[in-house]
Structure formats: structure tokens, C-alpha cells
Amino acid sequence: MNFQFTAEQRLFQESVGKFAQKFLADGAVARANSREYPWDVSRQLAEQGLLGLTIPVESGGHGGSLIDAVIAIEQVTLACPKSGDVVQAGNFGAIRTFAEYASKDQKERFLPDLINGTKVISVAMTEPGAGSATTELTTSAKPDGKGFRINGSKIFTTNSPHAELFLLYVRFGPGVGGIGSVLVERNTPGFTLGETSAFMNGETWQQLYFEDCYIPAENVLLPAGGFKKQISGFNVERLGNATRSLAVGQLAFNIASRYVDERRQFGRRLSDFQGMQWKFAEMALKLESARLLLYRAAINASTGLPSAYETAIAKLACNRTGYEVANDAMQAMGGLGFSEDCLVQYCMRRARGWMIAGGSSEILLNRIAESVFNRPLPQRQASLEAAQ
């Protein structure tokens, strides 16, 4: 077992870190407080080759491994969390599932603009009646001539106010086997977006409405039977979510540890108090252990899709760590940490959302327990009754 990055990975980590600190750190607070998508950053990151990192070269990407993207997301987030979201969107978001399963024609139509940073793709699974129980989704795709008519609605879609393309989970037929996915472009007739709402992390979203929205057969990404594949692809997104959780925790820790080492109260540095020293030692323990789980999941996946168990345990550890560490860092900085002029409170709010998004902590615990007991642990009422 080797706990070191390769020389090449270390070089990459260093160069991305230097780039991010030099060009992205200065505007980090302003970006955190803005509800706009940072398109200028998106193009800048694309020029640096930091979007499409794990997408094969023949599809227009850079042919890297998952750990390359983890390194990039982590280093950019450490300078500017909002820019880290852009690296996520261009590597581990819906783009990765899309690139995994898209046809040659679909890749040619959509990937270039997603990789050059001028467009972004969102994943729309969650519906008003289907949250953790994704397979209860009702948005339907019914055959019509050479294509399909989409009817239904989606909520909480990240980047929905900015996305040009939506990877939509739909129902072609009954049951889990009837679920697949389609690609819907913004401005497609029959597709409208509702009022803009905001989460407490500052992220905005709009409800998506589909009324007899026609899409050609060429826009089907995965036909009926594709649900398992979609979730396997989604595990990559979960790793990106875990990476950003960990990185915002680390960023809050970095800012706060510098602060308490300078700030004086009662005639002493705050870092001279043992209560404070132990707080930071506990934070370091959480960050270091969560990072090992994250790197394990990414490195074991290499250029493929990560294991569901390793992803679940890494995401849970990183989500908890990111939130708890950022929250403690905020406490350590007193009123200043709670101010909108300071990134630390933003890191805390940002990390909190990831305990719900992309598989809540409870759903991850359910998944981990399945591996512990080596059997499926059905949650659905009907499955429980059938088992009794």
C-alpha cells in the first residue's frame, strides 16, 4: 500500500494549486456571495485543461483518471469553492454519466461546449414525490412517432438556471426496469422553468416542467433498463460531492487555524488555549481520515466507475467532516467567522447541503449496512411485506 501520490500526480496537484491561488483566490468571497454562474472562470478552467479531465481523449477530453479530477476539484476549491463547483460540473457532474453512456452522435453534439466551458449540463432526478426513493419517479417518456413525449416535473436541479442541457431520469414503463434517461435542451418546446428559489448555501434552482415536450429518439441516453447504469455513473458525481465537502472543510480549517494563531484575547493567542488546540487536533483527525477514504475510492476506480460501497463510505465521511470542521472553524473565529465577508460560514453552509444532496447521509448508511450484512436491505413497504 502506497500513501503517496506519484511524482506526476504531485506535480499536477502543485500546478493546479498554484494556478488556483494566483487567479481564483482573490474573487472567492464575491463569487460565493453571487448567484451567477462564473462563466469567466469556467472558460479559464477549460483553457487550463481542467474540464473533461476524465473523459477519453477520443471524445475530446483529457483521458485522465478519477484521482486527477479529485485533485483538481480539491485544489481549486481550496482557493475558491464556487470555482470548485465549476470543476465538478465539468468533470464529475452529469457530464461524466453522459460521457459514459452517450452515443457518438450525442457526444459530438454536446461534449465540445461542455468541455470548453461555455455550457453546463444538469442532472434532474428528484421530483416532488420522489426524493430519496428515486425509483418512484413519475416523469414519463411515451413513444410518439420517431421520438418521445415527456410529461412531469423535477425539483432541486443544481445549475438549472444556467444549464443548457438536462440529463433527465424518466419512466419509459412501469417498475425499476422502466426507468431510463433522456437529454433535453433548454428552450425545447414544452419545457419550461419555474420561479428561481435558493438553498441556504446560496445555490439557486428552478422547478422544471415538461408538458408534452417532444424529444427525438436521438436524445435518449439510456432506454428502459438503464437505472442501474445511471446510478453507477452517479457514483462519480458522489465522489465529486465528497471532494468538495472535504475541501471546504479544509479551507475553513486553513483560514481559522491561521486566525487563532494570531488573534489575542486575555493577553494570549487563541491557539495558546488547550481547548482551542484540541479543537484543531480533532479537526485534523477528521480531515485526514476522510481524505484517505476519498482517495481510496477514486484510486481504486482508476479510469472507470467507483465501487458503490467505497463511494458511500467516502461520501459519508467527507460530508460529515466538511460540515463539522467548517462549523468548528466558524466557532473558533467568533463573529468574524459568521460574517459574509469571510469564506468560513460559506464553507459551513455549502458542506451542509451535501449531507442531503446526492444521497443523504441516511441513504448512505443504508447502503453501507447492506455491505456489512451482505444482503439487500429493502426500504420499500411492498418489498418488506413480500419478505415477511
Ligand SMILES: Cc1cc2nc3c(=O)[nH]c(=O)nc-3n(C[C@H](O)[C@H](O)[C@H](O)COP(=O)(O)OP(=O)(O)OC[C@H]3O[C@@H](n4cnc5c(N)ncnc54)[C@H](O)[C@@H]3O)c2cc1C
Ligand atoms: C444542495 C442540493 C443540491 C441538489 N441537487 C440536485 C440535483 O442536481 N439534481 C437532483 O435531481 N436533485 C438534487 N437535489 C435533491 C436531492 O437529491 C434530494 O433532496 C435528496 O435525494 C433527498 O430527497 P428529499 O429532499 O425529497 O428528502 P426525502 O427523501 O423526503 O427525505 C427526508 C429525510 O428522510 C430521510 N430518509 C428518507 N428515506 C429514508 C430511509 N429509507 N431511511 C432513513 N432515512 C430516510 C432522508 O435521509 C432525509 O433526511 C439536491 C438537493 C440539495 C439539498
